[in-house]
Amino acid sequence: MTSTPPPELTVGQVAARSGVAVSALHFYEQKGLISSRRTSGNQRRYPRETLRRIAVIRVAQRVGIPLRVVKEAFATLPDGRTPDRDDWAHLSAAWCDELDTRIDQLARLRNHLADCIGCGCLSLDRCLLRNRDDRLGARGSGPRRLFTRAVRAEEDEHRDPGTTRS
Structure with a gap:
């Protein structure tokens, strides 16, 4: 018998699963990149989909996409949903020009x-x-x-x- 995972995760669980520090999760939430609800004891609870949002955030940060741009991209998703495969294709295509510019800058720097x-x-x-x-x-x-x-x-x-x- 397999147990069903809880629909919501604590901040510690999200941090452990995503590899992101709790302080970073609080920062992402403050910036409007992720959201949580508060329990009656004022503890944060995150929907499981938050893990996918954090993965997108981390990939974007890794390639130098500013968090402001990530937030703008998330805002284009209907009902603030978590990006699915098609959404990711659309978001990443929009970032390609910026990445090409950075690649050009890095190549110029390396070559000189x-x-x-x-x-x-x-x-x-x-x-x-x-x-x-x-x-x-x-x-x-x-x-x-x-x-x-x-x-x-x-x-x-x-x-x-x-x-x-x-």
Whole structure:
């Protein structure tokens, strides 16, 4: 005879099953990523589906998707349900462009890492971050040379015809 698992889990059970610290569960709940109900003794009880939500959150975090984006994605699900296979396909497809951008940035960093030893800077003659006389300041904030091709192409479309790249 097999016993039916309880429909709800305590915070400790969720932490043990998901591999996430209790404090992280409280944080996720505070951010609106998961929810619980309170018992008459003010203890949290989570539906079993919370484990799947946490798995999605952890995968997203692992690849660098901000929690804000995860929350926005969860908000697109009908009735706040837990993502199923089709939902995951839709959510992950929406994140692919962002991941491609990050992959491009990491590949650029890896390919030029030997040229830069970190801003000490002992490689000024070939440093990708060097911006002599702040010439790139007119193009916007941030590390202009480290932005991806996609970001640079978008900026090129909006740049005044009289300006040139440095």
